[in-house]
Amino acid sequence: MNGVHDMGGMHGMGPIEHEKDEPVFHEWWEGRIYALTRVVRAGGGRQNLDNSRYRLERLPPAEYLRMSYYERWAARLVNQLIENGVATREEIESGTPAPGSPKATPALTAAMVPDVVTRRNSTRRDAAVSPRFKVGQRVRARNINPTGHTRLPRYARGKAGVVVRDHGVFLFPDTNAEFLGEKPQHVYSVRFAARELWGAQASSRDFIHLDLWDDYLDRA
Amino acid sequence: MADDDPVGRRGFLKSAAATAASMAAGTNVGHAHEHHDHDHDHQAVPSDLNLRVKALESLLVEKGLVDRAALDAIVDTYETKIGPRNGARVVARAWVDPAYKKRLMTDATAAIAELGYTGGQGEDMVVLENTPKIHNLVVCTLCSCYPWPILGLPPVWYKSAPYRSRAVIDPRGVLREFGLQLPDDVEVRVWDSTAEVRYLVLPERPAGTEQMTEEQLAGLVTRDSMVGVANVAVTGATP
Numbered sequence: 001m002n003g004v005h006d007m008g009g010m011h012g013m014g015p016i017e018h019e020k021d022e023p024v025f026h027e028w029w030e031g032r033i034y035a036l037t038r039v040v041r042a043g044g045g046r047q048n049l050d051n052s053r054y055r056l057e058r059l060p061p062a063e064y065l066r067m068s069y070y071e072r073w074a075a076r077l078v079n080q081l082i083e084n085g086v087a088t089r090e091e092i093e094s095g096t097p098a099p100g101s102p103k104a105t106p107a108l109t110a111a112m113v114p115d116v117v118t119r120r121n122s123t124r125r126d127a128a129v130s131p132r133f134k135v136g137q138r139v140r141a142r143n144i145n146p147t148g149h150t151r152l153p154r155y156a157r158g159k160a161g162v163v164v165r166d167h168g169v170f171l172f173p174d175t176n177a178e179f180l181g182e183k184p185q186h187v188y189s190v191r192f193a194a195r196e197l198w199g200a201q202a203s204s205r206d207f208i209h210l211d212l213w214d215d216y217l218d219r220a
Numbered sequence: 221m222a223d224d225d226p227v228g229r230r231g232f233l234k235s236a237a238a239t240a241a242s243m244a245a246g247t248n249v250g251h252a253h254e255h256h257d258h259d260h261d262h263q264a265v266p267s268d269l270n271l272r273v274k275a276l277e278s279l280l281v282e283k284g285l286v287d288r289a290a291l292d293a294i295v296d297t298y299e300t301k302i303g304p305r306n307g308a309r310v311v312a313r314a315w316v317d318p319a320y321k322k323r324l325m326t327d328a329t330a331a332i333a334e335l336g337y338t339g340g341q342g343e344d345m346v347v348l349e350n351t352p353k354i355h356n357l358v359v360c361t362l363c364s365c366y367p368w369p370i371l372g373l374p375p376v377w378y379k380s381a382p383y384r385s386r387a388v389i390d391p392r393g394v395l396r397e398f399g400l401q402l403p404d405d406v407e408v409r410v411w412d413s414t415a416e417v418r419y420l421v422l423p424e425r426p427a428g429t430e431q432m433t434e435e436q437l438a439g440l441v442t443r444d445s446m447v448g449v450a451n452v453a454v455t456g457a458t459p
Binding site for chain 2: 005008014015016018022023025026028032033034036039049056065068077087091092093095096097101102104105107108109110114118119120122124153165167187189194197206208211212213
Protein backbone atom coordinates (compact mmCIF):
# COMPACT_ATOMS: atom_id res chain seq x y z
CA MET A 1 0.00 0.00 0.00
CA ASN A 2 1.16 3.53 -0.72
CA GLY A 3 1.35 4.44 2.97
CA VAL A 4 3.39 6.88 5.03
CA HIS A 5 5.53 3.96 6.19
CA ASP A 6 7.11 3.95 2.71
CA MET A 7 9.40 6.86 3.54
CA GLY A 8 12.39 6.45 1.25
CA GLY A 9 13.10 9.76 -0.48
CA MET A 10 10.67 11.93 1.48
CA HIS A 11 11.73 15.40 2.61
CA GLY A 12 10.84 17.50 5.63
CA MET A 13 11.16 14.87 8.37
CA GLY A 14 13.71 16.96 10.28
CA PRO A 15 17.19 16.29 11.65
CA ILE A 16 18.35 12.86 12.81
CA GLU A 17 18.41 12.81 16.60
CA HIS A 18 21.32 10.68 17.71
CA GLU A 19 21.18 9.98 21.43
CA LYS A 20 24.45 9.26 23.19
CA ASP A 21 24.47 6.15 25.42
CA GLU A 22 20.92 5.39 24.42
CA PRO A 23 19.17 2.77 26.59
CA VAL A 24 17.59 -0.25 24.87
CA PHE A 25 14.21 0.77 26.27
CA HIS A 26 13.54 4.33 27.42
CA GLU A 27 10.49 3.48 29.53
CA TRP A 28 9.31 0.41 31.40
CA TRP A 29 6.30 0.03 29.10
CA GLU A 30 8.44 -0.08 25.96
CA GLY A 31 10.21 -3.24 27.07
CA ARG A 32 6.90 -4.75 28.15
CA ILE A 33 5.24 -4.03 24.78
CA TYR A 34 8.21 -5.49 22.96
CA ALA A 35 8.13 -8.62 25.13
CA LEU A 36 4.33 -8.94 25.03
CA THR A 37 4.48 -8.80 21.24
CA ARG A 38 7.16 -11.51 21.13
CA VAL A 39 5.17 -13.71 23.53
CA VAL A 40 1.90 -13.31 21.63
CA ARG A 41 3.81 -14.02 18.40
CA ALA A 42 5.23 -17.22 19.92
CA GLY A 43 1.66 -18.28 20.71
CA GLY A 44 1.00 -18.87 17.01
CA GLY A 45 -2.43 -18.52 15.46
CA ARG A 46 -3.41 -16.25 12.62
CA GLN A 47 -0.26 -14.13 12.35
CA ASN A 48 3.09 -13.90 10.62
CA LEU A 49 5.89 -11.35 10.25
CA ASP A 50 4.49 -9.85 7.05
CA ASN A 51 1.02 -9.58 8.51
CA SER A 52 2.57 -7.92 11.52
CA ARG A 53 4.27 -5.30 9.32
CA TYR A 54 1.05 -4.81 7.37
CA ARG A 55 -0.72 -4.03 10.65
CA LEU A 56 1.70 -1.15 11.30
CA GLU A 57 1.21 0.13 7.77
CA ARG A 58 -2.56 0.24 8.25
CA LEU A 59 -2.40 2.53 11.28
CA PRO A 60 -4.01 5.84 10.29
CA PRO A 61 -1.23 7.89 8.64
CA ALA A 62 -1.41 10.84 11.02
CA GLU A 63 -1.26 8.44 13.98
CA TYR A 64 1.64 6.53 12.44
CA LEU A 65 3.69 9.71 12.15
CA ARG A 66 2.72 11.01 15.59
CA MET A 67 3.42 7.82 17.51
CA SER A 68 6.80 6.76 18.81
CA TYR A 69 8.07 3.38 17.63
CA TYR A 70 6.79 1.37 20.59
CA GLU A 71 3.50 3.29 20.66
CA ARG A 72 3.00 1.81 17.18
CA TRP A 73 3.81 -1.61 18.57
CA ALA A 74 1.24 -1.06 21.34
CA ALA A 75 -1.39 0.01 18.81
CA ARG A 76 -0.60 -3.00 16.64
CA LEU A 77 -0.84 -5.42 19.55
CA VAL A 78 -4.18 -4.00 20.67
CA ASN A 79 -5.55 -4.16 17.11
CA GLN A 80 -4.31 -7.72 16.70
CA LEU A 81 -5.77 -8.94 19.99
CA ILE A 82 -9.15 -7.42 19.18
CA GLU A 83 -9.28 -8.56 15.55
CA ASN A 84 -8.17 -12.09 16.36
CA GLY A 85 -10.80 -12.30 19.08
CA VAL A 86 -8.25 -12.76 21.86
CA ALA A 87 -9.53 -9.82 23.88
CA THR A 88 -12.27 -7.24 23.63
CA ARG A 89 -11.75 -3.51 23.73
CA GLU A 90 -13.56 -3.43 27.06
CA GLU A 91 -11.19 -6.00 28.52
CA ILE A 92 -8.17 -4.05 27.28
CA GLU A 93 -9.49 -0.80 28.73
CA SER A 94 -10.27 -2.43 32.10
CA GLY A 95 -7.33 -4.85 32.28
CA THR A 96 -9.68 -7.57 33.52
CA PRO A 97 -11.03 -10.57 31.62
CA ALA A 98 -14.78 -10.68 31.01
CA PRO A 99 -16.56 -13.04 33.44
CA GLY A 100 -16.47 -16.63 32.25
CA SER A 101 -13.82 -16.08 29.55
CA PRO A 102 -11.60 -19.12 28.91
CA LYS A 103 -8.22 -19.51 30.59
CA ALA A 104 -5.27 -20.64 28.47
CA THR A 105 -1.83 -21.97 29.40
CA PRO A 106 1.11 -19.68 28.47
CA ALA A 107 2.79 -20.86 25.28
CA LEU A 108 6.09 -19.36 26.34
CA THR A 109 7.76 -19.72 29.73
CA ALA A 110 10.90 -18.00 30.98
CA ALA A 111 12.85 -21.23 30.59
CA MET A 112 12.03 -21.25 26.88
CA VAL A 113 13.22 -17.69 26.22
CA PRO A 114 16.92 -18.41 25.58
CA ASP A 115 15.91 -20.93 22.94
CA VAL A 116 13.27 -18.69 21.38
CA VAL A 117 15.57 -15.69 20.97
CA THR A 118 18.36 -17.73 19.36
CA ARG A 119 16.13 -19.93 17.21
CA ARG A 120 16.20 -19.45 13.47
CA ASN A 121 12.81 -18.77 11.99
CA SER A 122 13.79 -18.06 8.41
CA THR A 123 11.35 -17.20 5.66
CA ARG A 124 13.78 -18.90 3.27
CA ARG A 125 12.07 -21.83 1.59
CA ASP A 126 13.59 -25.05 0.37
CA ALA A 127 11.49 -25.03 -2.80
CA ALA A 128 12.67 -25.95 -6.30
CA VAL A 129 11.84 -22.62 -7.93
CA SER A 130 13.88 -21.45 -10.92
CA PRO A 131 15.26 -17.92 -10.81
CA ARG A 132 13.86 -15.62 -13.49
CA PHE A 133 17.01 -13.50 -13.48
CA LYS A 134 20.71 -14.00 -13.06
CA VAL A 135 23.53 -12.00 -11.56
CA GLY A 136 24.67 -9.26 -13.92
CA GLN A 137 21.32 -8.97 -15.66
CA ARG A 138 19.57 -5.59 -16.03
CA VAL A 139 16.10 -5.53 -14.54
CA ARG A 140 13.35 -2.98 -14.05
CA ALA A 141 11.21 -2.82 -10.93
CA ARG A 142 7.58 -3.07 -11.91
CA ASN A 143 5.33 -0.07 -11.62
CA ILE A 144 2.81 -1.66 -9.27
CA ASN A 145 0.64 0.04 -6.68
CA PRO A 146 -1.02 -2.72 -4.66
CA THR A 147 -3.42 -1.63 -1.94
CA GLY A 148 -2.16 -4.49 0.24
CA HIS A 149 1.25 -5.18 1.74
CA THR A 150 4.32 -4.98 -0.48
CA ARG A 151 8.06 -4.67 0.06
CA LEU A 152 8.69 -2.82 -3.20
CA PRO A 153 9.15 0.81 -2.13
CA ARG A 154 7.62 3.52 -4.28
CA TYR A 155 10.97 5.16 -4.96
CA ALA A 156 12.21 2.15 -6.95
CA ARG A 157 9.10 1.44 -9.02
CA GLY A 158 9.69 1.76 -12.74
CA LYS A 159 13.45 2.13 -12.21
CA ALA A 160 16.17 0.01 -13.79
CA GLY A 161 19.05 -1.66 -11.99
CA VAL A 162 21.39 -4.64 -12.10
CA VAL A 163 21.11 -7.93 -10.21
CA VAL A 164 24.23 -8.25 -8.05
CA ARG A 165 23.30 -11.26 -5.92
CA ASP A 166 20.73 -14.04 -5.86
CA HIS A 167 19.77 -14.55 -2.19
CA GLY A 168 17.81 -17.74 -2.91
CA VAL A 169 14.15 -18.62 -2.45
CA PHE A 170 11.96 -16.89 0.14
CA LEU A 171 8.25 -16.70 0.73
CA PHE A 172 6.50 -13.76 -0.90
CA PRO A 173 5.39 -11.05 1.57
CA ASP A 174 2.60 -9.59 -0.57
CA THR A 175 0.55 -12.78 -0.35
CA ASN A 176 1.87 -14.04 2.98
CA ALA A 177 0.78 -10.85 4.76
CA GLU A 178 -2.85 -11.66 4.00
CA PHE A 179 -2.60 -15.43 4.45
CA LEU A 180 -2.98 -15.96 0.69
CA GLY A 181 -0.10 -18.41 0.39
CA GLU A 182 3.69 -18.36 0.55
CA LYS A 183 4.33 -18.21 -3.22
CA PRO A 184 8.08 -18.93 -2.74
CA GLN A 185 10.39 -17.24 -5.24
CA HIS A 186 13.91 -15.88 -5.66
CA VAL A 187 15.00 -12.67 -3.98
CA TYR A 188 17.80 -10.65 -5.53
CA SER A 189 19.96 -7.78 -4.43
CA VAL A 190 19.40 -5.19 -7.17
CA ARG A 191 21.78 -2.26 -7.50
CA PHE A 192 20.33 1.05 -8.67
CA ALA A 193 22.39 4.11 -9.54
CA ALA A 194 21.32 6.99 -7.31
CA ARG A 195 20.90 9.07 -10.47
CA GLU A 196 18.44 6.52 -11.87
CA LEU A 197 16.35 6.93 -8.73
CA TRP A 198 16.77 10.62 -7.99
CA GLY A 199 18.04 12.32 -11.13
CA ALA A 200 21.01 14.57 -11.78
CA GLN A 201 21.09 16.02 -8.24
CA ALA A 202 22.40 12.68 -6.93
CA SER A 203 26.07 11.76 -6.85
CA SER A 204 27.26 9.58 -9.72
CA ARG A 205 29.14 7.56 -7.09
CA ASP A 206 26.12 6.63 -4.98
CA PHE A 207 24.27 3.35 -5.40
CA ILE A 208 21.19 2.02 -3.65
CA HIS A 209 20.65 -1.72 -3.23
CA LEU A 210 17.22 -3.22 -2.65
CA ASP A 211 16.29 -6.84 -2.03
CA LEU A 212 13.54 -7.59 -4.52
CA TRP A 213 11.42 -10.64 -5.28
CA ASP A 214 10.96 -12.13 -8.76
CA ASP A 215 7.39 -10.83 -8.88
CA TYR A 216 8.64 -7.24 -8.52
CA LEU A 217 10.90 -7.39 -11.55
CA ASP A 218 10.89 -7.37 -15.37
CA ARG A 219 13.74 -7.54 -17.82
CA ALA A 220 15.11 -4.11 -18.61
CA MET B 221 -14.84 6.85 18.98
CA ALA B 222 -18.10 5.33 20.10
CA ASP B 223 -18.48 1.63 20.72
CA ASP B 224 -21.39 1.37 18.30
CA ASP B 225 -19.33 2.19 15.20
CA PRO B 226 -20.27 0.26 12.07
CA VAL B 227 -18.60 -3.14 12.10
CA GLY B 228 -17.24 -2.63 8.58
CA ARG B 229 -13.54 -3.24 8.16
CA ARG B 230 -12.59 0.41 8.09
CA GLY B 231 -14.73 1.33 11.05
CA PHE B 232 -13.44 -1.61 12.98
CA LEU B 233 -9.82 -0.80 12.34
CA LYS B 234 -10.44 2.83 13.10
CA SER B 235 -11.95 1.92 16.45
CA ALA B 236 -9.10 -0.39 17.27
CA ALA B 237 -6.53 2.19 16.26
CA ALA B 238 -8.28 4.83 18.31
CA THR B 239 -8.24 2.50 21.32
CA ALA B 240 -4.52 2.12 20.85
CA ALA B 241 -4.10 5.83 20.29
CA SER B 242 -5.91 6.49 23.53
CA MET B 243 -3.70 3.90 25.15
CA ALA B 244 -0.67 5.71 23.83
CA ALA B 245 -1.95 9.15 24.74
CA GLY B 246 -3.21 8.09 28.12
CA THR B 247 -6.54 9.82 27.71
CA ASN B 248 -10.14 9.11 26.77
CA VAL B 249 -10.70 7.87 23.25
CA GLY B 250 -12.79 10.85 22.22
CA HIS B 251 -10.11 13.32 23.26
CA ALA B 252 -7.14 11.40 21.95
CA HIS B 253 -6.12 14.15 19.55
CA GLU B 254 -6.12 17.11 21.87
CA HIS B 255 -2.69 16.36 23.28
CA HIS B 256 -0.81 15.77 20.07
CA ASP B 257 0.33 19.22 19.03
CA HIS B 258 3.48 19.02 21.12
CA ASP B 259 6.94 18.22 19.88
CA HIS B 260 7.33 14.50 19.94
CA ASP B 261 9.99 13.26 22.28
CA HIS B 262 10.28 10.74 25.06
CA GLN B 263 9.37 13.19 27.78
CA ALA B 264 6.12 13.97 25.97
CA VAL B 265 4.81 10.44 26.49
CA PRO B 266 2.56 10.49 29.54
CA SER B 267 3.65 8.22 32.35
CA ASP B 268 0.04 6.99 32.29
CA LEU B 269 1.14 4.74 29.44
CA ASN B 270 2.92 2.65 32.05
CA LEU B 271 -0.45 2.06 33.72
CA ARG B 272 -2.18 1.17 30.50
CA VAL B 273 0.48 -1.32 29.45
CA LYS B 274 0.40 -2.72 32.97
CA ALA B 275 -3.35 -3.26 32.52
CA LEU B 276 -2.81 -4.98 29.17
CA GLU B 277 -0.15 -7.22 30.71
CA SER B 278 -2.45 -8.11 33.64
CA LEU B 279 -5.24 -8.96 31.24
CA LEU B 280 -3.07 -11.32 29.21
CA VAL B 281 -1.63 -12.90 32.35
CA GLU B 282 -5.15 -13.37 33.75
CA LYS B 283 -6.22 -14.97 30.49
CA GLY B 284 -3.34 -17.41 30.82
CA LEU B 285 -1.72 -16.21 27.60
CA VAL B 286 1.37 -14.66 29.12
CA ASP B 287 3.86 -15.72 31.77
CA ARG B 288 5.28 -12.60 33.48
CA ALA B 289 8.64 -14.28 34.03
CA ALA B 290 8.92 -14.81 30.27
CA LEU B 291 8.41 -11.08 29.71
CA ASP B 292 11.12 -10.32 32.26
CA ALA B 293 13.45 -12.77 30.54
CA ILE B 294 12.89 -11.24 27.10
CA VAL B 295 13.47 -7.69 28.34
CA ASP B 296 16.59 -8.80 30.21
CA THR B 297 17.90 -10.61 27.13
CA TYR B 298 17.84 -7.49 24.96
CA GLU B 299 18.95 -5.15 27.74
CA THR B 300 21.94 -7.19 28.89
CA LYS B 301 22.76 -10.14 26.62
CA ILE B 302 22.08 -9.44 22.95
CA GLY B 303 23.57 -6.18 21.70
CA PRO B 304 26.28 -4.57 19.58
CA ARG B 305 29.07 -6.24 21.59
CA ASN B 306 28.18 -9.41 19.64
CA GLY B 307 28.71 -7.69 16.30
CA ALA B 308 31.92 -6.08 17.58
CA ARG B 309 33.34 -9.54 18.30
CA VAL B 310 32.51 -10.65 14.76
CA VAL B 311 34.27 -7.59 13.32
CA ALA B 312 37.34 -7.99 15.53
CA ARG B 313 37.64 -11.66 14.62
CA ALA B 314 37.45 -10.78 10.92
CA TRP B 315 40.21 -8.19 11.41
CA VAL B 316 42.65 -10.61 13.03
CA ASP B 317 41.78 -13.88 11.29
CA PRO B 318 41.88 -13.82 7.45
CA ALA B 319 40.37 -17.31 7.18
CA TYR B 320 37.45 -16.25 9.37
CA LYS B 321 36.99 -13.09 7.32
CA LYS B 322 36.86 -15.17 4.15
CA ARG B 323 34.14 -17.37 5.65
CA LEU B 324 32.30 -14.28 6.85
CA MET B 325 32.28 -12.75 3.40
CA THR B 326 31.12 -15.98 1.71
CA ASP B 327 28.59 -17.26 4.23
CA ALA B 328 28.00 -14.63 6.89
CA THR B 329 25.18 -16.50 8.63
CA ALA B 330 27.38 -19.56 9.26
CA ALA B 331 30.46 -17.53 10.22
CA ILE B 332 28.45 -15.46 12.71
CA ALA B 333 26.91 -18.64 14.12
CA GLU B 334 30.46 -19.93 14.77
CA LEU B 335 30.66 -17.27 17.49
CA GLY B 336 27.32 -18.39 18.87
CA TYR B 337 25.10 -15.65 17.47
CA THR B 338 21.89 -16.85 15.87
CA GLY B 339 18.21 -16.05 16.06
CA GLY B 340 15.31 -13.98 14.84
CA GLN B 341 16.12 -11.13 12.46
CA GLY B 342 19.52 -12.65 11.80
CA GLU B 343 18.60 -15.81 9.90
CA ASP B 344 20.08 -14.69 6.60
CA MET B 345 23.08 -12.43 7.06
CA VAL B 346 25.25 -10.62 4.53
CA VAL B 347 28.41 -8.72 5.50
CA LEU B 348 29.42 -5.56 3.59
CA GLU B 349 33.09 -4.63 3.68
CA ASN B 350 34.13 -0.99 3.82
CA THR B 351 37.34 -0.12 1.98
CA PRO B 352 39.15 3.17 1.33
CA LYS B 353 37.04 3.46 -1.85
CA ILE B 354 33.70 1.95 -0.78
CA HIS B 355 31.47 2.97 2.12
CA ASN B 356 28.37 0.93 3.00
CA LEU B 357 25.31 2.25 4.81
CA VAL B 358 22.33 0.17 6.00
CA VAL B 359 18.74 1.39 6.35
CA CYS B 360 15.20 0.02 6.37
CA THR B 361 13.01 2.62 4.66
CA LEU B 362 9.79 0.58 5.09
CA CYS B 363 10.02 -0.30 8.79
CA SER B 364 12.93 -1.07 11.13
CA CYS B 365 14.69 -4.23 9.90
CA TYR B 366 17.94 -4.67 11.80
CA PRO B 367 20.17 -7.67 12.64
CA TRP B 368 19.00 -8.34 16.20
CA PRO B 369 21.31 -11.27 17.14
CA ILE B 370 24.48 -9.24 16.52
CA LEU B 371 23.41 -5.62 17.09
CA GLY B 372 20.48 -6.01 19.46
CA LEU B 373 17.41 -3.83 19.04
CA PRO B 374 17.81 -0.74 16.86
CA PRO B 375 18.30 2.74 18.31
CA VAL B 376 15.53 5.32 17.97
CA TRP B 377 17.28 7.27 15.20
CA TYR B 378 17.50 4.15 12.99
CA LYS B 379 13.72 3.66 13.26
CA SER B 380 12.90 7.35 12.85
CA ALA B 381 11.41 9.11 9.85
CA PRO B 382 14.40 11.44 9.33
CA TYR B 383 16.85 8.56 8.86
CA ARG B 384 14.50 6.27 6.95
CA SER B 385 13.48 9.01 4.53
CA ARG B 386 16.89 10.50 3.78
CA ALA B 387 19.39 7.63 3.89
CA VAL B 388 18.47 6.59 0.34
CA ILE B 389 18.14 10.04 -1.27
CA ASP B 390 20.95 11.89 0.51
CA PRO B 391 23.32 9.36 2.07
CA ARG B 392 26.28 11.74 2.08
CA GLY B 393 24.21 14.40 3.83
CA VAL B 394 23.09 11.84 6.41
CA LEU B 395 26.69 10.77 7.00
CA ARG B 396 27.75 14.41 7.43
CA GLU B 397 25.03 14.75 10.05
CA PHE B 398 26.70 11.87 11.89
CA GLY B 399 30.02 13.68 11.56
CA LEU B 400 31.41 11.62 8.72
CA GLN B 401 32.57 13.57 5.67
CA LEU B 402 33.40 11.17 2.83
CA PRO B 403 35.76 12.16 0.04
CA ASP B 404 33.97 12.59 -3.30
CA ASP B 405 35.81 9.67 -4.87
CA VAL B 406 34.46 7.18 -2.34
CA GLU B 407 31.57 5.11 -3.66
CA VAL B 408 28.58 5.05 -1.33
CA ARG B 409 26.51 1.87 -1.27
CA VAL B 410 23.22 2.12 0.56
CA TRP B 411 21.45 -1.13 1.45
CA ASP B 412 17.70 -0.83 1.97
CA SER B 413 16.65 -3.91 3.99
CA THR B 414 13.47 -4.59 2.04
CA ALA B 415 13.55 -8.40 2.44
CA GLU B 416 14.60 -10.80 5.22
CA VAL B 417 18.32 -10.50 4.54
CA ARG B 418 20.04 -8.56 7.30
CA TYR B 419 23.22 -6.57 6.78
CA LEU B 420 26.30 -5.97 8.90
CA VAL B 421 28.92 -3.46 7.83
CA LEU B 422 32.51 -4.61 8.32
CA PRO B 423 34.24 -1.31 9.04
CA GLU B 424 37.85 -0.61 8.14
CA ARG B 425 40.39 -1.49 10.81
CA PRO B 426 41.91 1.80 11.92
CA ALA B 427 45.61 2.43 11.47
CA GLY B 428 47.74 2.16 14.59
CA THR B 429 45.94 -0.89 15.97
CA GLU B 430 48.46 -3.47 14.77
CA GLN B 431 49.55 -4.35 18.31
CA MET B 432 46.06 -4.65 19.76
CA THR B 433 44.51 -7.93 20.80
CA GLU B 434 41.24 -9.17 19.35
CA GLU B 435 39.49 -8.25 22.60
CA GLN B 436 40.92 -4.73 22.54
CA LEU B 437 39.88 -4.33 18.92
CA ALA B 438 36.34 -5.43 19.73
CA GLY B 439 36.28 -2.65 22.31
CA LEU B 440 36.81 -0.08 19.55
CA VAL B 441 33.98 -1.25 17.32
CA THR B 442 30.82 0.79 17.74
CA ARG B 443 27.24 0.01 16.81
CA ASP B 444 27.18 3.01 14.48
CA SER B 445 30.21 1.73 12.57
CA MET B 446 28.43 -1.59 11.96
CA VAL B 447 25.38 0.22 10.53
CA GLY B 448 27.70 2.38 8.43
CA VAL B 449 27.02 5.83 9.88
CA ALA B 450 30.50 6.05 11.41
CA ASN B 451 34.01 4.75 10.96
CA VAL B 452 35.96 3.07 13.74
CA ALA B 453 38.32 5.39 15.57
CA VAL B 454 41.17 4.41 17.87
CA THR B 455 40.03 6.83 20.54
CA GLY B 456 36.82 8.66 21.36
CA ALA B 457 34.65 5.67 20.59
CA THR B 458 30.92 6.21 21.03
CA PRO B 459 28.22 3.53 21.16
